[in-house]
Amino acid sequence: MSSTTAGTRDSVDVAGTTRTFTTVGAGAAGALLLVFHGSRQTGEVHRKFTGGMFDALAESGRAVVAYLDGYRGNWNDARRESHFPARKAGTDDVGFARAVVDVLVAQGRVDPRRVFAAGYSNGGQMVIRLVHEAPGLLAGAAVIAATMPAPDNFLAADPSPTPLPLLVIHGMKDTIVSYDGGSFGWWQRKLFKVGGSNWSAFRTAEYFAARNGITAAPAVTRLPKTSAGDPTEVELTEYREDGRPPVALYTVHQGGHTVPGPTSAPAIVGRTSHHVNTAELLGTFFGLG
Template sequence: MLVAPLLFSCRKGKPSTKTYRFTETMQVDGLSRKYVLNLPPNYYEQSGFSLVIAMHGGGGSAAQFESTSLLTQKANSAGFIVVYPEGTGVINTWNAGTCCGPAVTNNINDVKFISMLIDKLIASYKINPKKVYATGHSNGGMMSYRLACELSTKIAAIAPNGSTMVVTQPCNPARAVPVLHMHSKLDQHVVYTGGYGNGVSGVYCPPLDSVFNVWSLKNNCTTTKQTIFSNSNYTLTRWLNCTNNVTIDYYLTNDGGHGWPGGLPGGPNSDIPSTSINANDLLWSFFQQYQLP
């Protein structure tokens, strides 16, 4: 995990010590919610930074996802701010709808947490409010979809990985939301063809085709899905001619499993991630195409 040097403050109007990394908490509905924030090396010389919200999978943590996704390294080299919020429970989970675990059982309002976190970070750091994005793995990817449904006025685009959409309320975004989805054919935890899998016990995961059908309707895409690229490593499917020129991009790899493409295994017994694509490169290239109106 990267530990950036301490120089002098990143807070607006506080010319004390400059810091590039923070592990902080905020109170939401009586709960102390944790997050890890990383500022890129050029933070003090520039302004109008993009913010990427990166959410861990069920049972993960902010520190774990930062370490295994390698997203901080990408953020530092590309020059964007990344925040790793943390779920709740003894085994950290997100309330993405029907999944997962204690967050659902306890009806944790994770949408409120992320909304408040966005407001706090925009008020405290040099972030362009039109350039806020969400990504996540597994349960964190599911949470990305819920945010796209409920916080489309704050989040410009999403990039879920190894996940599906499990919202329990009708998805009614206020605007068309660009979607980049990454998945492996070999993922047996969240199976791309739908079902119960072996990673989210008792939770039915809708097939991805149905998820993309929902978003193509929500985004008013008039062109049916098209295969943009396909080889022995992966297939890229895209939905075009959508409102405000947004797209839905779907990368399906033939290698890997339930892991972050181009990253490290999430734990000692986790799948080896795909090497056919690099999630960090793809999501940053995708996010740069979009901002809020």
């Protein structure tokens, strides 16, 4: 279901460059969700791509939602082998995220201790960078259709790891960012200007669990189907341990390079699961409400 809520366009100066974003929700010193779109999108395009489902968090008063616009459709996500404009220009997207938070905090709309981020594809890679390079900025993160770059493909520093709740969502039939990891094929390298090796979605979740100090074995649950005619299935792998921020991996069997929810992405990127709603998963996992 598409949102009818009007967003507010705003801009901020980052190192002499004007950057733009759209916010939804009035806010009153509450939570903030930063949303990072995928390659060749904008914040508004991603908002439509996901059927406005993140807007529901703002409409219910659970969070202000900010859709950030990348530089010429991309984020400088710290993958060594990325070659799109944001990477080549050395765009300060970490500074951009901080600036958006500062603006909304100054307006009295959000609590700086309750800032969360969700990113899809290239946006998910950007969230991974924020987790490593902006300690203290985020209270939780969600990575959708993206995985950890292999060490030799990752430029972000992580001198003092800061544990935080982290959610990974990935389709097993993703033909753009493989669930199993590895290197990109020639067409991905040419079309999306990316390269290098990446870990699998499962290894990505394991990495963040270890980073959070979790040593307990994960619990695996197959979630019930809720949408007739939807051939996908969703499996939840949870890493939890007392006193440690949790990590959760939602594996979407038969799912493509998509964001699970009520609105189907174009068929060319694969199936969209309707058995779960990504915005609601985030709301529950991050304790928004």
